[in-house]
Amino acid sequence: MNIHGTPTRTLRARPAQNAIDLIDQTRLPHALHWVRASTLEEAAHAIRAMQVRGAPLIGATAAYGLAIALEFEASDARLAEAAALLRSTRPTAVNLHWALARMENRLSGLSTAERRAAAWVEADAIAEEDVAQNAAIGQHGLGVLRQLPRHDGRSLQVMTHCNAGWLATVDWGTALSPVYAAHDAGLPVHVWVSETRPRNQGLLTAWELAQHGVPHTLIADNAAGLLMREGRVDAVIVGADRIAANGDVANKVGTYLKALAAADTGIPFYVAAPRSTLDFDCPDGAAIPIEERDGDEFRRVHGLDAHGQPSALLQLPEDEGVANPAFDVTPARLVSGLITERGVCPASLAGLLGLYPEMSKARL
Ligand code: MRU
Numbered sequence: 001m002n003i004h005g006t007p008t009r010t011l012r013a014r015p016a017q018n019a020i021d022l023i024d025q026t027r028l029p030h031a032l033h034w035v036r037a038s039t040l041e042e043a044a045h046a047i048r049a050m051q052v053r054g055a056p057l058i059g060a061t062a063a064y065g066l067a068i069a070l071e072f073e074a075s076d077a078r079l080a081e082a083a084a085l086l087r088s089t090r091p092t093a094v095n096l097h098w099a100l101a102r103m104e105n106r107l108s109g110l111s112t113a114e115r116r117a118a119a120w121v122e123a124d125a126i127a128e129e130d131v132a133q134n135a136a137i138g139q140h141g142l143g144v145l146r147q148l149p150r151h152d153g154r155s156l157q158v159m160t161h162c163n164a165g166w167l168a169t170v171d172w173g174t175a176l177s178p179v180y181a182a183h184d185a186g187l188p189v190h191v192w193v194s195e196t197r198p199r200n201q202g203l204l205t206a207w208e209l210a211q212h213g214v215p216h217t218l219i220a221d222n223a224a225g226l227l228m229r230e231g232r233v234d235a236v237i238v239g240a241d242r243i244a245a246n247g248d249v250a251n252k253v254g255t256y257l258k259a260l261a262a263a264d265t266g267i268p269f270y271v272a273a274p275r276s277t278l279d280f281d282c283p284d285g286a287a288i289p290i291e292e293r294d295g296d297e298f299r300r301v302h303g304l305d306a307h308g309q310p311s312a313l314l315q316l317p318e319d320e321g322v323a324n325p326a327f328d329v330t331p332a333r334l335v336s337g338l339i340t341e342r343g344v345c346p347a348s349l350a351g352l353l354g355l356y357p358e359m360s361k362a363r364l
Helices: 040-048 055-069 076-087 094-108 112-147 177-184 201-212 221-229 255-265 349-355 358-363
Strands: 011-014 019-023 034-037 156-160 189-194 216-219 235-238 242-244 249-252 269-272 300-304 310-314 327-330 337-340 343-345
Touching: 011 055, 011 112, 019 055, 034 040, 034 055, 040 055, 040 076, 055 076, 055 094, 055 112, 076 094, 094 112, 112 177, 112 235, 112 269, 112 337, 112 343, 156 177, 156 221, 177 189, 177 201, 189 201, 189 221, 201 216, 216 221, 221 255, 235 249, 235 255, 249 255, 255 269, 255 327, 337 349, 343 349, 349 358
Parallel strands: 156 189, 156 235, 189 216, 235 269, 269 337
Antiparallel strands: 011 019, 019 034, 242 249, 249 327, 300 310, 337 343
């Protein structure tokens, strides 16, 4: 997607330097800054510290992290050790585990001499597939948006939560891909962007929508229900970190409350995600691990000070107890449909198998 009118991806592979360059999302929306990861540890740090975030981008970064790790040694032990470190960075987004399993499958049958080059090729394939799948999600989602009833003279009002835009992927995004497709197709669309405390990923969403010229308005998370009740929202679209086999959806904490409000007000609630987010081995939402993050994310508010410098403000006593679960689970019954690269389906095992019939053979 565009930054200052220039098409840009979130990740640039630099195989000749054994490195990847990443947009440091901890610096946005105030500064656009690229960081380089040229060691396994730097790639793992980028994921853990959320310099990169969003399920598909975490997966792609981990794949490249594994390639980087094999620079000097590509033994079985090194491969297993590197995959284990990367796997330990974040538990909920299954794309991370999916990408590492795919890399290990591809590499384990090769000689150590072949592994390094093959790792870069496979990581590139994961990144390219992400871009293509997200673009397809955009087209399927555009079909959904086109079928929504339009209020006379009003642009389509889409609400989203967290950031499931191009910053959360290699390109296009998942939940925002249909929004970009609609905007680019001339379908007037406006996005209600939920701030997403405590890490405020909504600010990333607002930033990238602004870069692409899509009209949007930031709201406090707690304002979402009111807007829905007032008839100011036509659809909610969110991304996902893991979709269980029964269609239950793990996504950024606060998603469940939006789904409840959408169900109560009769507003369609869609979840957009690529194949790498589907976990057919996970029976239902109760089996999805929920990441608990450091309470400091909650204690400190980050922004710019009066001199325009990055700054953090402590907003409660250091010894105040806080809980900081990073995700929640929305039961399948609250989801109007899953928008995937293969089309739109009900949030159920039957719905998923309709789009991914090869998984029903795999389950036998
Ligand atoms: O903790 P984050 O910022 O990595 O969480 C991101 C989300 O919850 C996104 O909605 C999800 O990963 C989908 S990204 C296309």
